[in-house]
Amino acid sequence: MSTTTNLSNSIRARYLNDYINGALSVRLYDQFCYPIEQDREKMQRASSIVVPFLSGMTPGSTAISETVDITPQTLTDATATLTPSSRGEAIQDSELLLLQNYTGYGAQRMEILGQNMIETIEAFLLDTALAGYVSYQAAARASLDAGTSGHRLSDDTFAQVARLMLGLKCPEFPGIMGSGGTLAAIMHPDAYYDLLTGGNIVSIAHYQNPGIILNQELGFLAPFRIISSPWAKVFGAAGVAYSTALATTTSADMAPLDKTATIASGTNVEDGEWITIGTEESGSTYYPTNERVRYYSGADSTTLTFVGQGDNGGCKYAHASGVSVRNNDSVYPVLFGGPKSIAKAYASDVGEFGEIVGPEEQGILKQWVSLGWKFYGGFARISENWLARAEVSSSLDA
Secondary structure, eight states: OOTTSSSSHHHHHHHHHHHHHHHHTOGGGGGGGGEEEEEEHHHHHOSSSEEEOOOOOOOSSOOOSSOOOOOOOOOEEEEEEOOEEEEEEEEEEEHHHHHHHHHHHHHHHHHHHHOOOHHHHHHHHHHTOOOOOOOOESOOOGGGGEEEEEEEEOOHHHHHHHHHHHHHOOBBOOOOSOOOOBEEEEEEEHHHHHHHHSSHHHHHHHTTTTTHHHOOOOOOEEEEEEOTTTTOOOOTTOOOOOOTTTTBSSSBBBOOOEEEEEEEOOOOOOTTOOOEEEEEOOOSOTTTTTTEEEEOOOOSSHHHHEESSSSSOOOOBBBTOOOOOEEOOOBEEEEEEESEEEEEETTTTTTTOEEEEEEEEEETTEEEEEEEEEEEEEESOOEEEEGEEEEEBBBGOO
16 A cells, blocks of 8 residues: 555655745735855854955056056955854644545645745844835834824835935846836735825826836835735834723634634624734834734624634634733834845755655654645845835724
């Protein structure tokens, strides 16, 4: 009989594309990275990697002398430090489960692993990408108000950031069909909504290009390619508090795919509003398992019934009892940059998508099969003038 024991390599090869598809489905901020390949032995021997880069030369301003030789210029170098780390996750199944449900589950679990890998590494990357010195905020994060138009994303934000980044010679993505180079702006659809429906964009749509509104896309604004993705980071409930604020905690553990949550107090719960489950992101520490859910069942109840991002419409992650539950306005970071804004190092024998480990049979009777991934690498901002971050509110929260 053919089992996972004698066909483990075939299983792995057959479903490797599903792993890669899962990884590519949520690859977002990695677009700003360029790789510095290192072998694993070097990365394990050092606590950090030094990335060097050279200064430019001063433009010449004098004619060549017929009698005196020119003075050669001296180049200087500088470095950025990248601290590598490791990440990895795994799942374990019974051999009987794989034998009975092999056809569908084999592909599905590989895609889930690939998605988990890139979500984990993107969360690792966010600690670098969103912690730059250059930022634009109409108010402090905790004071950003969905009801204040000046706190939302607009074409003026793009003009201000473009002026800075082009003036500082930020590296650009290659132009399309010989056109000039471009930068990129990554944002959540809620922030994109305000940009799309802003007055200037609507005027352009009316008089020059109606497809901007009809197609729900901008393409380019100033030198920036607009990248609107639901995988973009949101600081859930990190903005200004409602006048009727919900500020409570979960009073029971929650499992992935749950559609209800039990909370300590239901005061100020209102139908149809966004609620964030997880620790408030008030500084530069990010919590990848924070999630926003849409509450829709009954006001002032200690049982929240909601729609979430899980495959069944429930929550995506597990949450322990005592986790914060809030309905403040959310804050949307918009990250502007180019293709070489962040250095990325990874072990060459593992690769930038990590390495699949398994399937591995375990137990005295080899009755369990484990499958996982692992990654060795890290990220570093090469130059603080090559990334800029705007933090905005969204009228959709008002």
